[in-house]
Amino acid sequence: MFHALVAIKQVPDTTNIRIDPDTGNLVREGVPAIMNPYDAHALAAAVELKRKLNGKVTVISMGPSSFNATLREAIELGADRGILLSDRKFAGADTLATSYVLAQAIKAIHEEEPVHMLFFGKQAIDGDTAQVGPGVAVRLDLPIVTYVSSIREVDLERQKAVFDRRTERWSEIIETSLPVLLTCEKEIAPVPFAPLPDLIRSLRYEPEFWSKSDGPATFDDAYVGSKGSPTIVYKMGTPPLPEAGEKINSREVGVDAAVKSALQQVEAAGVLAEILGGAV
Amino acid sequence: MNNYDNSGKITFDAIVIGAGLAGSAAAMIMAREGLNVALIERGNKPGAKNYFGGAIYTHAIEEVLPGFMDLKPPFERPVTEAGFWFLSKDGMMRASVQGGKLEKEPYDAYVTLRAAFDPWWAEQAQAAGAFLIPKTTVIDFIRDDDGHGQVIGVVTDRPQGEIYAPVVIICEGVNNLLTQKLELIGRDLEPAHTALAFKQVISLSPQLVNSRFGLPDNSHGLAVSVVGDVSLGLPGMGFVYTNKGSVSVGLGVMLDVLAEYRLKPYEILERYLKHPAIAPLVEGGQLLEYGAHLIPEGGWRDMPDVYTGGVMVAGDAASMVNALHWEGTNMAMIAGKLAAETAIEAHSRGDFSAKTLSRYEDRLRERFILQDLRQYRNFSKFLEQHPEFMEVYPAFLNDALGGFFSAYGKPKRQLFQEILGALTDRRGIFKAAGDIVSMGRAVMGW
């Protein structure tokens, strides 16, 4: 049976900080926690495939128990099984330690029920690092295709699949063997509005809970959490304030005069001649 | 618990639409009696989109959920000072009550924020056994095709989104789309009877809240209505509530007025916040949230039929708000409870006809809800016809009392004449007397 695995992270909804259209003020009222948007699209793609190939989708997430809400949402969107990897010792993980925990869990899941495809988001919007997917692929020694914008073909018999991969300059059509790990763009599949029966099932669903010692996966203390994280936050600060230049009010001096004065300054900085010199 | 009947339909014993104050109360009462209740909420979670001032009244909470204080409700502060502030152009007169009954536990009211209160309130319904279905909007009803058109379920916006139940309680709040759909009321909200309330929550340290509002400590709080120079002299009313580490400041203005004068809500609010008497109270605070919400102020005049076969309506959806006192939460909760009790009764009889559910209206009548709404029925009409109440009198009171409390070295007799003069300048003396009479009528139901 086709088996897809999706790694999902819960993130604060940084992109959806609302700006009040009337006042231009930030509406900060409880910035909610959401499923990382790229992961939602990855999940949607996995669910589309499982429906087509008549298979199963398992989702995993590493984080505190509040991440259960996101796993339930994954069930709502069509996943069959949700596993939360949670342990006090897992806390404080950087991307390297995160990829270790996910990889160990995936190994255990794979042993129970072989996995054909692993779906990750392109990146998590809280850190934008895009490192965990490649990290897990390396640990499991799997082929990886990043920035997947569509799945062309999955052939379980030949154990091959074909994808569109988007880079800055072009799209590649790329073929790999299975199992394969993907990191997904939003285009890969639209996130569906779940049918009511799926929602009701998800509301009653209790995700499985795997900790360091509880569950079929094994974890080595040295690799998890802050202990297994080579990077250390050394200090935090606020960005320095730049020095502001002159402000010319066109309502006071007139538009033409303001423009003239501004261009004179560009010229004085030696920039305009360079640009116009090239243009003339 | 299985919600599927033999034919695979999703079925419950009762459906409540809207996990607001009325809805969760209704769900709680029914679930406690063992009914299998679906509580449907369109927001991501209860309270996500809800706003109010506001103060919430303990008598109503206690009635629905006895011993609720043990369940750690997310209150900000008890209301230990309440009253009116009258703003003139540049001054303010305060008429508030503090101490006495307000100081005694159990407190009559608490200030709270809906984003915290509603989830807690819905949790109590869930704890009683109600099944909360979030992120789902009810868009229509399923009617029996036996000729009576009795409501037997709802249609939601989701695929395969029908849910069946013999009784549905509509607690959809102020946007009465569903009551209209059932033709319980024949029209949209009337702009002239509906206020748009908008507010800001401004953060201040608890110490600053205490010192600026004259509160001895964090277990004291203030809830006042502000009238006069709040809304450019137009019919409207402001409010100030102290939270633990923030202040809620806002005002409501009737929709028709906003439209007629092409006013932008935030401009009025900005102006109000810059008022010389208000600005120092919030100075240096950070804007935490900005929100707007409608209030149905038509009260009695705008009530829909509150029941029909298989359906009851409670809370704002039934226009159960006392505009003068900013009271809506208590009516919503009690009405939710009364509707729930009627539903339980209907279940025990196995009869959900309009006739059985008409007991709901009887229950409302027996309680303060219909009585209060009747009593205040003319109040908002009064405000419409007497804009001077919002403008002239607060200014007058300010001048008058300002004079009264300063010595000026004048004989008191002259002072009183001046005060009277100040009023009659603004409004003819007979008119003034008439105003007072009609105001009294509006409030007291003379």
Add this chain to the structure above:
Amino acid sequence: MVPGMNIESNETNVRRFWVFIEQEGGEVHPVSWELLGVARALVAQVQSEAEENGEEVVVEGVLLGDDVEHIAKLAFQYGADRVYLVDDPVFKNYRNCPYYKSIAQVAEKYQPEVFLIGATTLGRDLAGAVATALHTGLTADCTGLEMGEVKGSRRRLLLATRPAFGGNILATIICRKYRPQMSSVRPRVFPMPECNPDAAGEIIRESPAVQEENALACILDFIREKGADVDIEYADVIVAGGRGLGNPDGFALVQELAEELGGVVGASRPCVDLGWIDAAHQVGQTGKTVRPKLYIAAGISGALQHKVGMQNSDFIIAINNDANAPIFDVADVGIVGDLFEVIPAMLTAIRGRKEALANE
């Protein structure tokens, strides 16, 4: 025993600062040169420390490709002392597995201290894999790099600074115990170093770790995409429009000014979200970082997330009708006014100036 280059066992006398030289189809991504410039600056910061300890410090490039030796020579001109070249048909097109495995193999052999990779599409695909294979720390999207003294460390460490929490905070990250200390850096965050055409260096050839049959993936075809030609990152002039344009038509005016100046059009995120313009034009945290000679921001308020993408421009003109708009804080000159009046006036002035120049 934890794998990876634990520093206790791995400190050598040569301190190697590595830069990944990114190329596709023989075309080098300029970020590679920017990073050689950064590496040079970092090396300068540890020079005296190294001399005291009798150590050598070098900047080295890592180059993979099919028939790309000529690129190694360019790398010397931008500051590399040495280039490790893995030249093999398996690298004809970029693929994750052959690339990361070969790089990891070379890194294990030579044990670099610092390793910088451009945070391009390719670089991001690669960096996480390399770091995991080497079991070391990787800091993504750095905006500041410095070698600094850290208590308890014998040598200066790489202090990698990156924005966090939507750009509201800068976090400085270190990697104390493992080597190399890896960072990815977005294009255009650092300036392009001088090119020295006389510079030369040593090429060290290495063999690939993977043959074609183990490459795990095979590229069947390439499709060029619409919008793929917009390259705002390396434009000299950018005229950027924001929500203040009011509607998609506003971009016509911005376009006209950009053309007049021989530049390209940039945009703030809401314009992209609203579908006014293609995402390839977006400047900012979730768009591109740019540093043109001239950046004109019209109808852009100057949110932090926009500013981080353009504040390194040589000269910034801001046009906004709100005198308090934060964009003015980063502008070299600000015009408070309606962009629909200011831009046409600017067009006239520039056309006049050009004519004058032509008549000279």
